[in-house]
Amino acid sequence: MSFSSRCRGAALSALVPALVLFGLAGSVQAAELIKVKVFVGSMFEIGKNTGDRAGEFQHWYERYWQTAEPITVKGALNPVYCNADGVCGSVLGMGKVSSSASMQAILLNPQLDLSQAYFMVTGVAGTPPSRGTIGEVSWATWVVDYDLGHRWAPEENKPGEPTFMPRKGYEAVRLFPMNPALVSWAMRLTADTPLKDSDSARAYRKRYPQEAAQRAPFVGTGTHMTGDTFFHGPGMSAQAQYIAKLYGADDYVITEMEAAAITLVIKRLQGSDRVMSLRGAVNFDQGNPNETTLQHLDPKPGETAGGFAETVENVELVGSRMVDHIVGHWDQWKDGVPALPAP
Numbered sequence: 001m002s003f004s005s006r007c008r009g010a011a012l013s014a015l016v017p018a019l020v021l022f023g024l025a026g027s028v029q030a031a032e033l034i035k036v037k038v039f040v041g042s043m044f045e046i047g048k049n050t051g052d053r054a055g056e057f058q059h060w061y062e063r064y065w066q067t068a069e070p071i072t073v074k075g076a077l078n079p080v081y082c083n084a085d086g087v088c089g090s091v092l093g094m095g096k097v098s099s100s101a102s103m104q105a106i107l108l109n110p111q112l113d114l115s116q117a118y119f120m121v122t123g124v125a126g127t128p129p130s131r132g133t134i135g136e137v138s139w140a141t142w143v144v145d146y147d148l149g150h151r152w153a154p155e156e157n158k159p160g161e162p163t164f165m166p167r168k169g170y171e172a173v174r175l176f177p178m179n180p181a182l183v184s185w186a187m188r189l190t191a192d193t194p195l196k197d198s199d200s201a202r203a204y205r206k207r208y209p210q211e212a213a214q215r216a217p218f219v220g221t222g223t224h225m226t227g228d229t230f231f232h233g234p235g236m237s238a239q240a241q242y243i244a245k246l247y248g249a250d251d252y253v254i255t256e257m258e259a260a261a262i263t264l265v266i267k268r269l270q271g272s273d274r275v276m277s278l279r280g281a282v283n284f285d286q287g288n289p290n291e292t293t294l295q296h297l298d299p300k301p302g303e304t305a306g307g308f309a310e311t312v313e314n315v316e317l318v319g320s321r322m323v324d325h326i327v328g329h330w331d332q333w334k335d336g337v338p339a340l341p342a343p
């Protein structure tokens with residue numbers, strides 16, 4: 001045998017175990033691949049995932065993932081949890097940048113197959129008193145970016161005229177219609193969900209004269225406005241409504257900080273037909289007629305809106321109905337949103 005033949009033989013002998021090992025590793029990876037049916041993304045948790053005061057994630061965690069092992073995802077703010085039914089979730093972080101960065105990292109993680117997943121972006125929010133109330137839960141029909149555009153000070157404009165103008169070239173990244181069939185399913189399945197309320201929330205609502213503000217909690221729909229600014233006051237609220245109408249969306253009913261950015265990430269990687277935005281209102285976006293905007297922003301002790309604990313529970317009570325239906329009827333949902341049955 002020539003020297004070159006002996007070298008080739010030795011190389012092959014060394015390569016075979018490596019190929020076997022690679023094959024085993026590949027089969028292990030395939031076995032560990034998690035097929036995700038529904039992904040629930042919350043924005044923050046107050047403390048631990050269970051056993052203390054609940055933030056946005058705790059009720060979801062206690063329902064679906066108490067026995068799940070955390071999956072570390074490079075680039076995501078927090079671990080992902082998955083159960084045996086294909087329901088996964090994570091705390092993505094507050095604001096557009098943190099939440100969308102986490103969502104992209106999770107979507108690109110090779111251990112998770114999200115190609116057929118439905119996405120539920122969930123959390124707390126504000127609402128204009130002319131449209132909503134403390135404790136309500138809202139499914140987005142549109143998600144609109146509040147920030148992309150030109151703004152200037154009111155004193156630099158004609159009195160009463162808008163101080164916002166859209167910036168050209170951002171049309172595809174500032175307005176996202178939610179799949180109307182998916183929204184219809186959500187309302188069909190959840191509109192009659194019994195919602196929690198509190199004495200403190202009931203008392204707080206009475207400070208507002210608007211009929212909508214005085215309502216008991218309900219499940220509704222409308223435009224969710226995404227902005228990195230915690231805007232407050234009737235002027236900013238009117239501007240949000242102006243933007244929603246300017247873009248051809250439904251009435252602005254929810255102010256939040258993440259949904260547009262998360263939806264964009266999902267849309268670019270696999271489309272947005274399976275995205276849902278679900279929010280619960282824990283505050284009004286402006287003060288009552290007897291307080292200034294600054295007083296509303298910095299209330300005295302005991303003057304804050306009640307109902308936070310009840311609202312975060314309401315969000316999960318409503319959202320889990322949708323999650324459980326999709327998972328329980330996966331054969332009908334895996335290839336896309338099915339047609340609604342006749343009423």
